[in-house]
Amino acid sequence: MQTTTLDVARLAAMDAQEATRLLQGVRAAALAGRRSKVVPRTEIGESWRRALSSGLDPDGDNTAGLLSLAEVERRRRHSPLAEVLPVLREALVSVADAAQHIMVVSDAEGRLLWREGHPSVLRRADALGFEVGADWSERAVGTNGVGTPLVTGRPVQVFSAEHYVSSHHTWTCAGAPVVDPRDGRLIGVVDISGPLGTMHPATLSFVTSVTRLAAAELRNRHFAALERLRTAAAPVLCRVGGRALAVDDNGWVAAVTGMPPTERLVLPKSPRAGRVWLPSLGMCAIEPLPGGRLVQVVDEADGPGTPAARRVVLDLSRPRRCSVTVSGEAGSWTHELSPRHAELLFVLALNREGRSAAQLAQDIFEDPTRTVTVRAEMSRLRRGLAEVLAHRPYRFSEDVHVEVVRPDRPADLLPHSLAPAIALSRGATP
Template sequence: MAHSPSDVARLTAVDTARAARVLDEVRDATLSGQPGPLDPRPVIGESWTRMLRGGVDPDHDFRAGLLDHEEIERRRRDSPLRHVLPVLRQGLLSVADITHHIMVVADGEGRLLWREGSRPVLRRADGFGFELGADWGENVVGTNGIGTPAVVRRPVQVFAAEHFVRTHATWTCTGAPITDPRDGRLIGVVDISGPWESMHPSSLAWVDSVAKLAEARLRERHLASLDRLRSVAAPVLARITGRALAVDRDGWTAAVTGMPHLDRVALPAVLGTDRIRLPSLGLCSVEPLPGGWLVRVSDERCAPRGATRIELDLGQPRRWSVTVADGAGTWSHELSPRHTELLYLLALHRTGRSAADLADDVFGDPGRTVTVRAEMSRVRRYLGSVLEHRPYRFPEDAEVQVVLPENPLDLLPHSTAPGVLRSRVLPPRESWAQSRPITGYSA
């Protein structure tokens, strides 16, 4: 009779060698469709299911092409993770070397950009492709401590035969995602790895706490940069009688005058000095500032926008976005996991959802309306007039298209929201038929 997944954790804490043997039996039984001595932990079992559905071969050690040195260096320069390497090293490396582990830092695509620690363990890692520039996305090499945390958006420990690919079963990985504290976007994963004999149950909390320290350092850097921009912009804004704001290069607001504060404005990918229309602001002119832009809001009425088309792209496993196109142009915004859930639920229910409805859809608790209203307020700051409220909904005359993964079971794999889980049970077209259908569908 199968036991609770918590039995695996208790067994691992007491006797790692015995746990490794039991997990090998669990893995073989599960992949062959037979009952095993224990059930795999939910996070592992769900990952194995994704791997079988995606065609990853558990008996073949597949290795994607390594990035060359120039591409690794380019990604390092472009990655915000470079700013928090000292935090990661200080928190992880000293203990990792003692416990015969290595620290690995990957970008949001699962590419290994930094790798440090015990030299013997580094050489052992080379033996199965755990090296700089390698792609350790879950869909490439199966369940692991880099790719799986990136998919489920939470810390994961993968011990011995919990790895989907058999040749990785001599290894243990403990990884935690690092997200952009400004908007929740995944920017990478930090992982501690080594031979399974060196695994310790406390590694999960240890790695997670260091990842959170890194996110806190990124938040401090962001606030400091806004402070610098605010100092530069203050004398300029003091001379302006109308509405204006100073934003950094990513659209985060440092200061405003003549208008309520906005956390962020959605800027076009290419921004010159021409007049443009920005969501929630209307017609604007922009001027460069050191470290950002001065945005002057015009009092002129914009020309009619024409038909509005909204595309919600959920087709990728780790990155989601919303694109709005109308007569005045097109702009896109990358979404955090929570905002992705909310907009998907509104696309399902075109007639609208109240705060209590969304709280029930997201948390299974209609009483959590304060949290929902706060999140929807943030969403409306960048979606502007293309998202209405009372109830929350997309405009009735807007064309809404949702790009979904080919299999409904791959829909937002990180999400535990009841409204999303219901969509994974039925094919998308059937689930949409229960409410007002989405205008467009693409897979």
């Protein structure tokens, strides 16, 4: 059977009610497991499968309880997005208001922290439970413009019956994730939503552009903080002997002495003062600095050499918080991974004999010519995992035991990933 994949431009060109009826038929066939001549877009179909496998009722009331006002305020204070809220308001709120939309900003868990826009649309959103403090993650309400970008790490536009839950079919939304450039964490989603008839195919591009502006503002603030740290660290580094670095809490290097310059030092998840073992440098002494930390490499003359790492645990059980833990006689070290680094380490864990750059490019991008990208990412990985990652070919060292902790459901294995090797491990067709 020949199939046609729906796209946003085609849906936007149709009468809203006609498009809704078409999508409802596609959704009904997909949820029933029937083949259809018209199939959903890839990101929508994958989201529907995740919701189905979780047991979420597509026709039920899936609204969860609201956070208390005190908890909303606490999350707002701790959200990096609070720093760039003026940028988002200036760019989006007036446009959203004129277009009968609202702007919504969520945290990394899908909880709505800010919501502004046209009063009549705000009232309609209340009826859907789309209000401050609500949980709009995929696990709570299925496919939508907040929860789905949090899973995939990519912008998405969701129109009418592309929403998994039928009560949301009168709604359209476009959401883009925001990544903090300081540590690579996905910190939330900016979403523009409104009634069915307000859909426009350019909305997603607009929202994505604004989130890039927000990320750029965070990056500028980061550079300013590094400059302040560099100034504070200068007299300290003049006094210390040997190899030392001044780094911020995310490992970005403000100043260095006694060793070649480097852009970033991969720190453990919760670096503490005192002696800490780092796979890239060995045993180090860490002391607090205003706005960061002083990291001094302990000279081997001060004590016995650092024993080699013996065990690596790759934890993929939480889709948005993948991490790697390296341990040995000297202690253990845990670091959160970017989505791309989680993909690469998982493929290497499956192929202990090693993979060439071309093979990894095929595994991740389905394109063996993308070796430059692979080599750049592996170089970044080896800065923090030099003791356990070898190259030519890329592989885990032979004397290291590697353990992979997978999620309970195969569909939750790196759900953001489009890599063929990951799709095969989920049991899906790449």
